[in-house]
Amino acid sequence: MISAEPTATDLAVERDRRHVWHPFAQMREYLGMPPLLIVAGRGGWLRDAAGREYLDGNASIWTNVHGHRDSDLDAALRAQLDAVAHTTLLGLAHGPAAELAAELVAEAPAGLEKVFYTDNGSGAVEVALKQSFQFWQLTGRPEKTGVIGLSGAYHGDTFGAMAVGDSGAFHERFRPWCFPARHFAAPSCAEWGGVVREADASASLAGLRGLLERDAGRTAAVILEASVQGAAGMRLQPPGFLRAVAALCAEHDVHLILDEVFTAFGRLGHVLVCAAEGVTPDFLCLAKGLGAGYLPLAATLTHARIHDAFLGKFSEGRAFFHGHTFAGNPLACAVALASLRKLRPLVADGTLARRAAVFGREIASLHGHAHVAAIRQRGFAAAVDLRRADGAAFDPDTRAGLQACLRAREHGLILRPLGDSLLLVPPLCLDEAELGQLVARTRRAIDDVLPAL
Numbered sequence: 001m002i003s004a005e006p007t008a009t010d011l012a013v014e015r016d017r018r019h020v021w022h023p024f025a026q027m028r029e030y031l032g033m034p035p036l037l038i039v040a041g042r043g044g045w046l047r048d049a050a051g052r053e054y055l056d057g058n059a060s061i062w063t064n065v066h067g068h069r070d071s072d073l074d075a076a077l078r079a080q081l082d083a084v085a086h087t088t089l090l091g092l093a094h095g096p097a098a099e100l101a102a103e104l105v106a107e108a109p110a111g112l113e114k115v116f117y118t119d120n121g122s123g124a125v126e127v128a129l130k131q132s133f134q135f136w137q138l139t140g141r142p143e144k145t146g147v148i149g150l151s152g153a154y155h156g157d158t159f160g161a162m163a164v165g166d167s168g169a170f171h172e173r174f175r176p177w178c179f180p181a182r183h184f185a186a187p188s189c190a191e192w193g194g195v196v197r198e199a200d201a202s203a204s205l206a207g208l209r210g211l212l213e214r215d216a217g218r219t220a221a222v223i224l225e226a227s228v229q230g231a232a233g234m235r236l237q238p239p240g241f242l243r244a245v246a247a248l249c250a251e252h253d254v255h256l257i258l259d260e261v262f263t264a265f266g267r268l269g270h271v272l273v274c275a276a277e278g279v280t281p282d283f284l285c286l287a288k289g290l291g292a293g294y295l296p297l298a299a300t301l302t303h304a305r306i307h308d309a310f311l312g313k314f315s316e317g318r319a320f321f322h323g324h325t326f327a328g329n330p331l332a333c334a335v336a337l338a339s340l341r342k343l344r345p346l347v348a349d350g351t352l353a354r355r356a357a358v359f360g361r362e363i364a365s366l367h368g369h370a371h372v373a374a375i376r377q378r379g380f381a382a383a384v385d386l387r388r389a390d391g392a393a394f395d396p397d398t399r400a401g402l403q404a405c406l407r408a409r410e411h412g413l414i415l416r417p418l419g420d421s422l423l424l425v426p427p428l429c430l431d432e433a434e435l436g437q438l439v440a441r442t443r444r445a446i447d448d449v450l451p452a453l
């Protein structure tokens with residue numbers, strides 16, 4: 001009997017299944033699913049080993065800005081590769097990091113003029129927290145150690161980020177190793193199709209005010225995802241909420257750490273949400289779209305007055321002793337620069353706003369569907385909560401969201417569920433027809449599988 005040689009695809013799939021422990025996965029479930037091996041991408045599309053094309057409906061975990069294999073970004077990456085792939089920021093400088101820092105500062109609200117690089121969003125948050133804590137120590141207020149976050153917050157999976165987050169299901173078992181943090185209730189806000197349908201921040205802001213009035217003297221910082229809490233299922237904040245939180249922080253002499261890891265770089269139609277809303281945080285955390293979905297890169301921006309508190313003689317030990325090996329990698333910075341330069345005109349000439357309006361209209365067409373309990377959408381971020389036709393929630397083990405996503409693959413669409421919500425987070429380069437296909441394929445997947453569950 002002649003046995004066929006395994007193909008490269010067979011080998012890759014076999015090795016993946018044997019050796020790779022996937023993030024956020026129940027591995028028994030993953031291993032029971034049909035494998036999907038991605039081999040190429042272009043624009044908003046990914047291609048698998050069998051040549052099938054899929055819309056990248058979650059922008060490769062919320063990172064992709066201009067599409068895959070964008071010619072401008074590819075050229076910037078190749079040019080930097082011809083110079084040097086990596087050289088450290090520990091004691092040395094390089095052009096791409098310096099140039100990008102200057103351009104980020106130019107985009108940021110006035111005063112944010114120091115840029116500390118890392119290589120992922122959790123790291124950017126850790127840096128903001130540690131710089132805030134150390135700033136208060138260095139300026140004679142060591143008792144200011146507390147942190148206040150928003151209910152449902154997600155800031156990443158490292159210990160500091162978990163401590164200030166409130167993603168029960170993800171992090172609860174690690175609570176014993178996390179420092180304590182308090183949380184105030186999130187505001188309520190329903191919006192889709194560009195229309196705010198309900199908004200109430202009064203109880204939320206009263207909660208924050210209460211915590212600050214009691215405890216500002218022992219609080220270092222309030223940390224907040226700007227405008228949309230992505231991993232909470234696209235929980236939206238009412239217009240003006242960010243500004244009100246910033247005002248409370250300023251009134252009580254508490255730092256505001258703004259986490260724009262998810263929302264910056266066009267995701268909500270702006271380069272930076274804080275700049276668009278006229279809010280100047282004490283720390284601004286950036287990642288995901290910063291590297292345009294090409295390479296890992298993150299940055300924490302802060303003020304000269306905070307940076308300058310760390311200055312002193314070496315022996316005083318005031319330096320910020322924190323750093324990551326690949327922080328500010330030149331390849332990543334070169335791509336980030338090209339991406340930022342390409343993004344600015346899309347924001348300025350209204351292209352992104354027009355595309356987001358199309359996305360909103362398409363998403364709105366799911367409202368009233370028998371299996372759609374709720375929709376939340378702002379910019380290029382949307383959540384569609386699923387339910388049974390009788391209005392009840394699915395049994396969690398039915399994995400209705402996952403079933404819908406698996407079926408979506410058969411319709412040429414990659415989505416990732418959050419429980420029984422479908423999160424639609426497309427690359428910003430999709431045209432009107434592609435945005436229509438994204439929602440039409442989502443609807444088809446829902447119609448195919450949910451009635452039978």
Ligand SMILES: Cc1ncc(COP(=O)(O)O)c(C=O)c1O
Nearest residue numbers: 120121122154155156230261262
């Ligand atoms: C708002 C926010 N902050 C931080 C993070 C963590 O980023 P990373 O996964 O790069 O560590 C995420 C990731 O989804 C996020 O959405």
